[in-house]
Amino acid sequence: MDVKRYKAGTLKGELTTAEIRKLIRAHNKASSIKIPPKSSREDIIGILKNAGYSVNHEKAELRPVSKGKVQKLKVISQKTIEAELPKPKTKEEKETARKLNLKKKQDKEAELIKKGATLQRLISKKKDKEKLFKKETISNNKKDMDFKIGDTYLFKIKNKEFQGIASKINDKSVSMTFRWVNDKTLTKPIKKEDIVERLGGTDYDEDLMERYNGLR
Secondary structure, three states: OOOOEOOOOOOOOOEOHHHHHHHHHHHOOOOOOOOOOOOOHHHHHHHHHHOOEEEEOOOOEEEEOOOOOOOOOOOEOHHHHHHHOOOOOOHHHHHHHHHHHHHHHHHHHHHHHHHHHHHHHHHHHHHHHHHHHHHHHOOOOOOOOOOOOOOEEEEEEOOEEEEEEEEEEOOOEEEEEEEOHHHOEEEEEEEHHHEEEEEEOOOOOHHHHHHOOOOO
8 A cells, every 4th residue: 555654854754644644534443533623733643642542654553552551452554444444436436436326316317207297197187187077067157157255266357367256246246356467456346247167166275265365
């Protein structure tokens, strides 16, 4: 294993700070020596000393130091690093891993899209069945239509269709509360002949009633 040491100066021949940290990471697989962030070289060596270790720069390892009694501390060598720490990946391995992760991500997205399309088809079928059921059960004949306060209706104003809630019923008209320009709530009498269909009862669309501030 290639071990990096200082090549000049007062620390010539000694392990670099990065190499000492690597030894500590290998040690921490078995126990723990906590090194605070931004610790200096002197700080790290002091922490090791307090933990019962010294740095053997010649052999590039951490060795236990006795403090008056035998301590059951292991020697942390380059072999420990090889056994405990993962080997750095080559450029080829990194590229292979990147492509594999990308493929997994694409496969996951494709599966989500497929599930979404399936769910949308089921929703569309359900809506089609509901529409068919409404056409069969709700009469749109104005004579037969059962106008009730609080029910939801579809009606026309100048050939434009709106949805509203009946707030008052007269002989020839129904006062409808609905959204108008700029999201304003408007109550307007609508001729019964301009009411297209009854969309549902008071329990049909609670969200619609809430958006129209409710009527009861």
